[in-house]
Amino acid sequence: MDSDRVVDVEDLRFTYGSGRYALDGISFGISKGEVFGFLGRNGAGKTTTIKVLTTLARPASGKATVLGHDVRHGGKALRSKIGVVLQEESFDFTTVEKSLDIYGVMWRIQKKERERKIEELLSFFELEDARKKRMWDLSGGQKRRVQVAREFMHDMELLFLDEPTVGLDTITRRKILDMVNEKTKDGLTVFFTTHNLEEADYICDRIAIIDSGRILANDTVSALKRSYSGYKTVEASFSHDGADVDGMLASIPNIRIERPVNSGEPFKLIGPEAEETVKLIIEKSTKNGIRLEWLNIHPVTLEEVFLKAVGAAES
Amino acid sequence: MDISNSIRLAKRNILVNTDPGTLVFLLMMPTLYLVFMGYMFGSLIGGIAVGSSKIAYMNFLSPGIVSFQTLTAGAVAGGMLWSDRRYGMFEQILSCPYSRAEYLLGIMFTTIALAIFGAIIMIIISSLLIGGITFGLAGLGIIMLNLIVGSIFWGAFLLALAAISKSNQMYNSIQVIILFFASFASTVFYPISGSTPAALRYTVALNPLTYIADTVRDGYISLFNGSLIVDELILLFATIVMFMIALLSYRTIKIGVK
Structure with a gap:
């Protein structure tokens, strides 16, 4: 395995038990510092891939290592090095500020550092006015912003973003993408799924196209454009x-x-x-x-x- | 398994769940029981025989209400799992460096903490109503032990219910029925005598809350006899079985599967 390789997937299969493979022998690799885009239709296998790579779902067969840990056995050691913004809504029944703080507590961030990060993130994601609002009082876009912001409360080597910009306005979407880009300069690797092909074009270094659990193409954005459109x-x-x-x-x-x-x-x-x-x-x-x-x-x-x-x- | 992770999750559970609504549920209802039933029935009932002694109804009710805290804390625990599942935090937490077992233990720690907190408040309120409560060190030990075992039982019971519930309405409806049934079909509010209909006597005998209430009551009045040991053993056995059931139900929760 390439020493610079952060994710290595080989002939990975996953089934929900219906007999059909949701992931049907996919293989790909992600290098350090790369923004890897995973494009596909609804039900193509994007979220399933994230769930397998984050150890939330167990593969049927094949091999997958993330940051050197096998997804079958890596468990907590693997998850301590990653951040995950899941596609589904996830929030605690509390205020925005407290929600960020509690997430910081869960990641063992010291109080002073938590306070600093909360201010930084509330300002960056333009949530200062909503800091005392309870999560269920927020709009869909605000909830999504908190969900993305929350993940930056802790340090990580690899960030999984499962359609992070759904429901966000253009400016916020661009800000999030720019923040992700900025973090990759410090060595963060990003696994990014999206339906929005413009934003994939904007942010991704390399892209894999998945459909019906199979990878149809996997290359740099410019190489894909060359080979598919000519x-x-x-x-x-x-x-x-x-x-x-x-x-x-x-x-x-x-x-x-x-x-x-x-x-x-x-x-x-x-x-x-x-x-x-x-x-x-x-x-x-x-x-x-x-x-x-x-x-x-x-x-x-x-x-x-x-x-x-x-x-x-x-x- | 890292116990400090479970303690951290218990801290998170307390921070997230100690909103006014939860505190009202945890403290208000038992307080109302204590005040209304204590004064209403207390004025009608002369005294209740416990062991060889006869005690005032309020002194009988107080340990019952303290043991009742294990049930309300257990309901809060089940609610936590349900809420985490419903609002995506269960999956989010498991994508962090926490295992399923640590999450489960975190909820159990929270249940115990809430039950003890609720019990202390009930003891204080009872003490104000009765005009002082004293119990010895051994009695305190018995009370604490049974609060812990009792909260594990009810925490596990309601956790299992939350794990298998398909909807919020289903969980809440069943939980309300269980709360009502378990509290009234027990010795929390009244003793069981020979004149109690047989069906009710058996129902009460099958209810673990009866054993929690009886043992806490024994701790209150420092009544240590063979019956206490039998009650403790029955309660421990029931708790172990319920914990195993909860564990099995909890393991069936599929994450990452739509």
Whole structure:
């Protein structure tokens, strides 16, 4: 095993007893300091994977080690090094401030340090006004913020975040992601599941796509985009007044042209060298007296990668 | 298993659960029983025979109410497990460096602490109503022992109920019935005599709260005889069996499974 490897999973299987495997022989590894994204539809196996890796559920077969501990036998030693933000709501019937404090007590954090951390987290997660509010009086988004904040009461080497930003507004979501990013600079490794592909694109170094308990793809974000989408799309609109736009675009090599179906839509030029295509469009439109109204390189999105990977698996 | 982890969890349980609602449940109801039943029945009943002596009804009721604290503390314990399951903290705690056994022991410690706390308050209130209560060191030892064993019994009983309950309503409804049944089908409020209908006599004899109440009462009046030893043995046996049942039910709680 790579000494830098924090999580090592090999042919892991898990069943809820119905005969069908919720995890059907998955294998992957996570290196120290990495933000590892786990993408998948509802019921794909994301949460089950987290529960097995955090020792909350016992695998049927296969091997999984987390921070050097086997998930079957690691138990408390493993859990003392990790933080877990579960997908399901979890809270004590008390105030926000007391809830953070009690969690700190459970993690053996000294009183002074608890007080310092509580102030820091309440301020960062913008919960100062809610500090004396009882948990059940909070909105869904506030409860989620407390749940994420609570996990930062203690130090850890690996943080499991199971859809941590569900129900949060854009600004808070971005703040949480930035905080996670910041912590990875200090060596924290993050296992992150989400439905939101934009945030996965924003935060993850590497991504695995899981569907029906099987991993369909596992690579760096840029490599996945390259291998699944291949080409970037250049979008261009022209004001032509009878000029031969089609002829001009046909003279650009190595591209596939998708003509606009409705008026106002741009041409789509798909090819391996988007930057070169842009250069040629500008040159040729200027030379042919065609006014270029709008030009854009449309980046490959993770959503396209995801849909292609899942679509390929289904077909 | 690390006992300090269970103590830490007991601290957490007390911090989370000592809200006014819990304290009212734990202290208000027994206090009302003590005041209303003590004065109402006390004025009607001349005295009650315990062993070879005859004592005033309030002196009979006071140890009964003290033993009743094991039942209310047990109900709070079951409520803790139910609430932790319902609101996700059971799973969250088990994702921290705590084992299931430590969690269970944490709840048991909390139950014992709440029962002893409740008992002390009841002794103080009784003392004010009666005009002073004295018991010897051995008597105090007997009372403490039975408060601990009794709270483990009721804690385990209601924990098992919380573990198998499918809904909050189910748990609460059954718990209220058990609380009512166990307290009135026992010797907490009144003694059992030869004129008590046989069915009730057997029911009371099968109720562990009867043995807790009788032994605490023996501790109150320093009545140490063969009957005390028999009661202690029956109570210990019942507690061990109930603890095993609770353990089995508790182990069936599946986490990480939807």
